[in-house]
Amino acid sequence: MTFGQALAEAVEEALAEDERVTLIGAGFGSAPLDEAREKYAARIKYPPIAELAYCGIGIGAAMCGVRPIIELSTGTFSYEAIPQIINEAAIAYSNSGGQTSVPIVFHMFHGIRGAGGVQHSGSPHPWYWNTPGLQVAVPGTPADAKGLLRWAALKSKNPTVYMNHTRLLNTRGGVPEGPFEIHFGQAEVSRSGNDVTIVACGIQVPRALEAAETLARDHGIEAEVINLRTLQPLDRVTMLGSVRKTGRAVVTDESHDNCGVAAGLAAIIADEAFTSLKAPVKRVSTMPVPVPYAEPMEDFVTARPDRIVAAVQEIVPGR
Amino acid sequence: MTFGQALAEAVEEALAEDERVTLIGAGFGSAPLDEAREKYAARIKYPPIAELAYCGIGIGAAMCGVRPIIELSTGTFSYEAIPQIINEAAIAYSNSGGQTSVPIVFHMFHGIRGAGGVQHSGSPHPWYWNTPGLQVAVPGTPADAKGLLRWAALKSKNPTVYMNHTRLLNTRGGVPEGPFEIHFGQAEVSRSGNDVTIVACGIQVPRALEAAETLARDHGIEAEVINLRTLQPLDRVTMLGSVRKTGRAVVTDESHDNCGVAAGLAAIIADEAFTSLKAPVKRVSTMPVPVPYAEPMEDFVTARPDRIVAAVQEIVPGR
Amino acid sequence: MAVPVPAESALSLLQLMLRMRRLEEEVIHFQRDHQGLIRGHVHVYIGQEAAGAAGCSVLRKEDRLFTTHRNHAHVLAKGGDAGRILAEIIGRADGLCKGRAGTFHVADPALGILHTSAIVGGCLPLAAGAAYAAKLQGSGQATVAFFGDGAMEEGVFYETLNIAQLWQLPMIFYMENNAVLPGERSGRGSPSSEHSAEALSDIPQAFGVLTQHVDGTDAEAVLELMQDLVARSRRGEGPFFVESRTSRWPGNYGSVPSLVGGDTDISWAWDWQSAPEVVRRWEELSDPIMLYARKLLDRGALTIDRLVELDGSVREEMGHAAEFALNSPLPDAAGALEYAYA
Amino acid sequence: MAVPVPAESALSLLQLMLRMRRLEEEVIHFQRDHQGLIRGHVHVYIGQEAAGAAGCSVLRKEDRLFTTHRNHAHVLAKGGDAGRILAEIIGRADGLCKGRAGTFHVADPALGILHTSAIVGGCLPLAAGAAYAAKLQGSGQATVAFFGDGAMEEGVFYETLNIAQLWQLPMIFYMENNAVLPGERSGRGSPSSEHSAEALSDIPQAFGVLTQHVDGTDAEAVLELMQDLVARSRRGEGPFFVESRTSRWPGNYGSVPSLVGGDTDISWAWDWQSAPEVVRRWEELSDPIMLYARKLLDRGALTIDRLVELDGSVREEMGHAAEFALNSPLPDAAGALEYAYA
Numbered sequence A, B: 001m002t003f004g005q006a007l008a009e010a011v012e013e014a015l016a017e018d019e020r021v022t023l024i025g026a027g028f029g030s031a032p033l034d035e036a037r038e039k040y041a042a043r044i045k046y047p048p049i050a051e052l053a054y055c056g057i058g059i060g061a062a063m064c065g066v067r068p069i070i071e072l073s074t075g076t077f078s079y080e081a082i083p084q085i086i087n088e089a090a091i092a093y094s095n096s097g098g099q100t101s102v103p104i105v106f107h108m109f110h111g112i113r114g115a116g117g118v119q120h121s122g123s124p125h126p127w128y129w130n131t132p133g134l135q136v137a138v139p140g141t142p143a144d145a146k147g148l149l150r151w152a153a154l155k156s157k158n159p160t161v162y163m164n165h166t167r168l169l170n171t172r173g174g175v176p177e178g179p180f181e182i183h184f185g186q187a188e189v190s191r192s193g194n195d196v197t198i199v200a201c202g203i204q205v206p207r208a209l210e211a212a213e214t215l216a217r218d219h220g221i222e223a224e225v226i227n228l229r230t231l232q233p234l235d236r237v238t239m240l241g242s243v244r245k246t247g248r249a250v251v252t253d254e255s256h257d258n259c260g261v262a263a264g265l266a267a268i269i270a271d272e273a274f275t276s277l278k279a280p281v282k283r284v285s286t287m288p289v290p291v292p293y294a295e296p297m298e299d300f301v302t303a304r305p306d307r308i309v310a311a312v313q314e315i316v317p318g319r
Numbered sequence C, D: 001m002a003v004p005v006p007a008e009s010a011l012s013l014l015q016l017m018l019r020m021r022r023l024e025e026e027v028i029h030f031q032r033d034h035q036g037l038i039r040g041h042v043h044v045y046i047g048q049e050a051a052g053a054a055g056c057s058v059l060r061k062e063d064r065l066f067t068t069h070r071n072h073a074h075v076l077a078k079g080g081d082a083g084r085i086l087a088e089i090i091g092r093a094d095g096l097c098k099g100r101a102g103t104f105h106v107a108d109p110a111l112g113i114l115h116t117s118a119i120v121g122g123c124l125p126l127a128a129g130a131a132y133a134a135k136l137q138g139s140g141q142a143t144v145a146f147f148g149d150g151a152m153e154e155g156v157f158y159e160t161l162n163i164a165q166l167w168q169l170p171m172i173f174y175m176e177n178n179a180v181l182p183g184e185r186s187g188r189g190s191p192s193s194e195h196s197a198e199a200l201s202d203i204p205q206a207f208g209v210l211t212q213h214v215d216g217t218d219a220e221a222v223l224e225l226m227q228d229l230v231a232r233s234r235r236g237e238g239p240f241f242v243e244s245r246t247s248r249w250p251g252n253y254g255s256v257p258s259l260v261g262g263d264t265d266i267s268w269a270w271d272w273q274s275a276p277e278v279v280r281r282w283e284e285l286s287d288p289i290m291l292y293a294r295k296l297l298d299r300g301a302l303t304i305d306r307l308v309e310l311d312g313s314v315r316e317e318m319g320h321a322a323e324f325a326l327n328s329p330l331p332d333a334a335g336a337l338e339y340a341y342a
């Protein structure tokens, strides 16, 4: 099943299983939701172009026992809603001393989608991960897309920023039958290997796997690929366990590098796995320039598989 | 002279020396600006509570040859303006292929100011540093406050996010006589030492110096303190040179740790100075919870000097 | 003209207003008398009590109230415990939010005050969300958002107003325009220096929202209006917009509130001439408590003795509340890390 | 009623509108005929040409224009080179922004189009800033922001409108309400499904802003209005708000624009009955180019032969422009890293 179908299944099941679930926002990309839209029309709203207000409305509703899924469409549009997401949703539980929880999902598509131009290619997940009180999910596979969204929409008590990379929508993968959830904070070892650990989430998971195949085929290097699934909570045990085993790590993320997710993870690894490290922790991020439009430039700045391969080669002795 | 006085001098001199300079915003904390306000009234505007629009107005004016200084007051209010700062100011030069530059300063006070409550204690500089196209200044001393602001307001061609920590306003320090500027990207070695490098900016500079004094006095450890002054551009040479010399580094910043500034810097150091490192790079950041109000809790989560001392002791062998 | 409120209701309304006033005076005493106790800004509601008291008196416990940086007295009016409010304001363990929220964010979720934002306009979409929830759940709960004229400078006000009207959300936008000249309180409304509209209430009208204006120092006028609007919003009508106009208390001119005329003296109700000059005209024309007490005295619904007694008991209550707050321990430092996530 | 525009001016206005149409048709040809050339969304201005053409024809080179995701034809109308516009849209080295900006952000700083935002409402404060600069500098430059009705759903619109009015900024808010029924184009205005106002133009009026509405398919009506407003804004008057109402082109209903009736056939100007059914009523009632050509034919300011010739030369120009764009090289990949900072 495709990533988009898995996503749609999760949304539809959430609407079906819990009548507290409400959907505010039109999009979900190409996810096939027409049937759900009719069936649960009373709980589905198409708001005006007013991200700040409709995110805030979701937050207020969540405080009152509703479980909103907000569909923000392109992740850069969430910038409009940052005052509500960061200044209200993230703080309410702490500020109330544990009295007011905000079970809400802010769903958005992020990343370099291809000819989006800079204003439709952004990746704000580093800012959301920088914000205590928010959970951050960045699914890498169709199974993640479904399992994480179900958990966030049906089980979680906290606000979740849920980021899908646009280019994942048509990727395929196995998805367990029936309802199932993936609890946040459980990374997956997507590929085993002993020579180097590649840490990734979202779109970087298939890219890391592609890089790992190239490394194995062309260079005899066996990379272990960790799909983090969620940044907050972060599964340090799986990530650090792998790095302690391999002694080498490349962290890759589709966000800019300064205070980006690759840096955030590399700082943790370089500290906590220091004694195991045989080489520096390398980062492969989006290059430091506003994302340009033309294909060759857009491609150039992307955290492509070949850049991951090159980073691994820098730290794994040639074979 | 105090930090606040130095800041006011820079604003006043900028208004006096270049009539393209305009000031939009009322505040500048306790900085003594009354005279300037009268003298340059025609170029000073007090906007409504509409951060998004008045930042955008500054950006549009900057595109047309004006040099605006925008005073946003508390840094968390800048969240309202992120769509304009990040989606417009940061991208215009790149997007236009070098045709439209945006010489503007977004000034704000950030950080845990004491009983601000969570909505007046934020530190968004990691997000701004994550955004290519923006320059980020985080002055640590009165001389920095003046020299960096003069350079940003009078010389720079790029948008600058200029963050002062509220608690620096009444700190004192020497400021060179007459007009002088500090070019961005020039760190300062605030204290020399051979045992460990403490990397800091803004409020963490005096805190690091205080920690260094304690370390020297009580533990015989000589710390070198690097005041970065600006994050973008970043003076890697000074920072990495010091770490290569001492072999040990603690990075401290008043922002949350995940994808925070301490992590951003630690990732760079752990990579580029890997072979010199005798111990893991430690980070001292604001603790991972929305900043609580009550003094003991507020203090507890702060990146205090004693937490810097403890981090240094973790990596420097006991003496 | 409204039917006069029955004497007992009138007295409890007046008492609530007095409690709000004395609460805020304790906050200013904290600041004045205890160095370092109030470490940052505080905002007091003095001069707006009629609006908050009358507005809240028609709400039930389960109804939702959203407020701003100027929240203390709203929380009290909704039923909040004075001691725990004051404890929150000074960051103590017994505060309504365990000292984590502070003056900017006093909230009492058990009373329908789920979260208080100090961001100008921040409460507006949250309130619309609560109304959306009430509508989805068919719960008939009312939602009132109290906010300042300043919020009409922020874009979020307009976005929220538009959605509230499009979705027909049962909420009341209660806008407190709190720096109006006394003679203009009852008119159609005046512009603010930071807003270009000739009258602020023209704006919601242009959005098609049912709009009312009221003299926010007139407790019974507010009561009558809010009785009607809250009843209608319980039936699912709405949104409604109210512009409530009050005149600034002289103690609110500086950068921190200050009792420029001393503590409120209840005798100003029947003898405003005895008030210190700095507050005299305000006590004559604009203090909602004095205006209402005077009206009740005139109407014979109240005697001077009863008023003095009432005030005495309120002062006693607030004295105890202040003591409770001051005696409440500071929260445990390491407890800071609790509550990041539910 | 306006004095008819002199024949020469009328012809150049019509020619500009035709150039805008044919430019957008080339964009759709790119999408239809060259797989992978247009990799994402594009938005075309078909059906709104009268507004952009007449609005821009009164601007000087140094005047400032801000536009949106629907920018291509605005840039052309302000004087942009068609080949370089098309090259930008397909991300080529000869594009106006070296291929870095793309369809969403076509700009031409040398012509006063400094930066184009695709964020709904993004252009509004930028335009106000340009007007603020013009005012500070006393330069007499006019500033026009073209934006869609959707921007009135975003808070930034209201914040900007308020400041523009408070600071008396010499700018024109030119709002293109582009999905209006033909019969409602000349009325007072209609609500949009996403806005609660009875008429969108009620809103700026409530802010005290001088507000006009115009049938945006009527080139001469727009011209007359904009001549006046631009002249006044050069003298420092403003802000002004214009609601310009047009009717949606049938090719704009799907998720990508499509030439559902084929390329525009100039004969529809005198024989709209020959248009394919899917566009026939639109060509009869709502296509600004046909409406204007028909008017000029009726008025005797134009002959069919002259019109056909005009169209021929425009098609030739745009054919060359498309060729230029297609022949322009892709930019160098590593050049991506240039221009992060000035």
Ligand SMILES: Cc1ncc(C[n+]2csc(CCOP(=O)(O)OP(=O)(O)O)c2C)c(N)n1
Pocket (backbone or CB within 6 Å): B049, B077, B080, C043, C069, C070, C118, C119, C120, C147, C148, C149, C150, C151, C178
């Ligand atoms: C987004 C934002 N910008 C600025 C501020 C700073 N601020 C706090 S109160 C205030 C004035 C609010 O005026 P109004 O809404 O009329 O409320 P009042 O204080 O008069 O009750 C401002 C500007 C803020 N809290 N939030």
Ligand SMILES: Cc1ncc(C[n+]2csc(CCOP(=O)(O)OP(=O)(O)O)c2C)c(N)n1
Pocket (backbone or CB within 6 Å): A049, A077, A080, D043, D069, D070, D118, D119, D120, D147, D148, D149, D150, D151, D178
């Ligand atoms: C902040 C933001 N939210 C959402 C979008 C997605 N979007 C692009 S165009 C558009 C519709 C805009 O409508 P309108 O302003 O009327 O312009 P039109 O397309 O009709 O010319 C939307 C919602 C966006 N670009 N920016």
Ligand SMILES: [Mg+2]
Pocket (backbone or CB within 6 Å): C148, C149, C150, C176, C177, C178, C179
């Ligand atoms: Mg006010």
Ligand SMILES: [Mg+2]
Pocket (backbone or CB within 6 Å): D148, D149, D150, D176, D177, D178, D179
């Ligand atoms: Mg439109």
